[in-house]
Amino acid sequence: MNVLVLNSGSSTVKFQLISTDLELIKQNADQRLARGMIERIGGEALIATQLENGAKQRTTSPLRDIRAAIDHIVRWACSDSSGISELKTIADIHAVGHRVVHGGERFTHSALVTDDVLGGIEDCIDLAPLHNPGNLKGIAAARDIFGPGLPQVAVFDTAFHQTLPERAYLYALPYQLYRRHRLRRYGFHGTSHRYVAYRYRQLRNLSPEETNIITLHLGNGCSATAIREGKSLDTSMGLTPLEGLVMGTRAGDLDAAIVEFIASKEGLSIHEVESLLNKQSGLLGISGLTNDMRELLDEGHEHNDRRAWLAVDLFCYRVRKYIGAYLAAMGGADAMVFTGGIGENSAEVRQQICQGLECLGLEIDAKRNTAISAGQEGLISREGSRLAAYVIPTDEELLIARDTVRTVKGEPTKY
Numbered sequence: 298m299n300v301l302v303l304n305s306g307s308s309t310v311k312f313q314l315i316s317t318d319l320e321l322i323k324q325n326a327d328q329r330l331a332r333g334m335i336e337r338i339g340g341e342a343l344i345a346t347q348l349e350n351g352a353k354q355r356t357t358s359p360l361r362d363i364r365a366a367i368d369h370i371v372r373w374a375c376s377d378s379s380g381i382s383e384l385k386t387i388a389d390i391h392a393v394g395h396r397v398v399h400g401g402e403r404f405t406h407s408a409l410v411t412d413d414v415l416g417g418i419e420d421c422i423d424l425a426p427l428h429n430p431g432n433l434k435g436i437a438a439a440r441d442i443f444g445p446g447l448p449q450v451a452v453f454d455t456a457f458h459q460t461l462p463e464r465a466y467l468y469a470l471p472y473q474l475y476r477r478h479r480l481r482r483y484g485f486h487g488t489s490h491r492y493v494a495y496r497y498r499q500l501r502n503l504s505p506e507e508t509n510i511i512t513l514h515l516g517n518g519c520s521a522t523a524i525r526e527g528k529s530l531d532t533s534m535g536l537t538p539l540e541g542l543v544m545g546t547r548a549g550d551l552d553a554a555i556v557e558f559i560a561s562k563e564g565l566s567i568h569e570v571e572s573l574l575n576k577q578s579g580l581l582g583i584s585g586l587t588n589d590m591r592e593l594l595d596e597g598h599e600h601n602d603r604r605a606w607l608a609v610d611l612f613c614y615r616v617r618k619y620i621g622a623y624l625a626a627m628g629g630a631d632a633m634v635f636t637g638g639i640g641e642n643s644a645e646v647r648q649q650i651c652q653g654l655e656c657l658g659l660e661i662d663a664k665r666n667t668a669i670s671a672g673q674e675g676l677i678s679r680e681g682s683r684l685a686a687y688v689i690p691t692d693e694e695l696l697i698a699r700d701t702v703r704t705v706k707g708e709p710t711k712y
Contacts, residue, residue, distance in 0.1 A: 305435025658683030
């Protein structure tokens with residue numbers, strides 16, 4: 298089954314084409330045909346594609362909206378110029394899998410797209426006003442291009458975290474606010490946390506019930522998840538992706554009274570303060586330089602910039618606090634897993650996060666840690682360490698493709 302995986306935003310579409318089926322999933326032998334991204338939709342769009350063999354292409358084209366962008370992807374993929382031998386016509390694409398950011402409390406697993414499911418996604422727009430509308434546009438565009446007969450599947454970022462107990466997902470606010478508005482912790486990056494937990498089980502030959510780990514998705518957006526017996530027990534992001542760890546431009550945890558204080562002192566509206574917390578804070582806000590961890594580390598090493606080092610230190614300290622808190626909430630864990638752009642690629646950040654965790658049984662192996670390079674997975678703690686540490690690259694698109702196949706075939710979604 299050739300699956301088109303789409304991640305549709307307001308002015309960007311990311312895509313992958315993956316060939317897989319139930320047997321290939323069991324063998325971990327899925328075939329990636331192509332991937333790419335279209336940016337600046339609404340004008341002269343930037344189009345980047347890459348084939349399985351590594352061949353890359355960059356072009357531009359005037360694309361007025363999300364539908365035009367997805368139509369461009371499909372036409373390119375089925376053309377001779379794409380170099381994808383498995384696709385000759387639009388009929389060679391057998392299903393479409395969509396990343397959907399917010400599924401609220403309704404969607405606990407991936408779902409075949411129907412009018413009822415679309416209505417449920419629309420009902421969650423208030424919870425994800427920046428993301429769900431783009432996701433819906435992608436679904437509508439694919440339905441228009443392929444017709445209603447082609448199966449489409451929605452895979453929700455929030456679904457994995459629907460196993461959180463009440464004590465973890467409720468805020469200590471008047472309970473009627475939860476009843477009226479479903480005001481609670483939902484968590485995000487669920488597809489990523491779920492995928493690396495699955496890979497950890499494969500590496501260790503464990504069942505879901507034997508999987509007790511802390512997963513750390515560290516990139517421009519960051520989140521931590523406590524996974525006990527294969528299920529999400531707690532997670533750092535909350536009602537929105539703003540809560541939790543220090544991120545590239547997001548503040549993470551803070552005193553709620555800060556919002557009104559900033560608004561009063563700086564003469565800003567609540568909306569402007571929210572924008573400040575989401576887009577001008579985190580690593581960028583502390584350093585005053587950049588939200589890119591690589592650049593901060595370079596600036597620290599080359600110029601010993603105090604605020605660059607402060608941003609890195611604050612970032613690592615917050616992650617370390619969450620690890621300790623989740624170990625307590627879980628009653629201990631067997632391993633922690635680093636993933637995401639920073640988690641997978643920065644041995645220095647991993648080392649700094651792990652410093653001081655020896656009292657909790659973690660012993661990092663410096664050589665193993667530095668030996669892991671981009672795209673590699675493996676153990677970075679010493680043999681005999683009571684708390685193991687792994688690096689496992691995430692692959693959310695692959696999991697979306699697999700969920701699409703399982704859902705279309707009527708197989709249960711495996712967590």
